[in-house]
Amino acid sequence: MANLKDPRWIWFKGGLFVVTGVLASLVLIANSPSVQTIVLLAVAIWSFCRAYYFAFYVIERCVDPKSVDARVRGCCRPSVCCGQ
Template identity: 50%
Template sequence: MGDLKDPRLMYLKAALFLVAGCASVTGILVEFPSVRVAALLGIGIWSFCRLYYFAFYVIEKYIDPSYKFAGLGSFIAYLFRKKLR
């Protein structure tokens, strides 16, 4: 399967991620309705988003301009290569 090229399909993919994320959070909060669970979900989601931003944007733009990301597996391999040097 090749890379997406059509911007409409990219927007559709983003919308589907949004729907899946909202449905998951809603399902968890329906199952365990509490402010504490909502806060923990919010903190967890925000933290993973920041990690994703760091893994791809910060490393490529500020730490190592030669690094070109291809996914989370690529990032993990990059970390191991850097650690071994």
């Protein structure tokens, strides 16, 4: 599969991520409409955003610019994720 290079498709893909996230959040809240669910969902979203920021910005800018790709790829190997 080729990399996306057309800005219109990149924006469309980003929009699909937003739509998917909003729909999943609405379904979750509809299945369990409580303040606790909404707060926990907001905390989970915020935490994952901060983890993403840490993995791709803080490590690259503040720790070691060369280590980001290796660490992220290393964490995503099936043997690491599956506990083998």
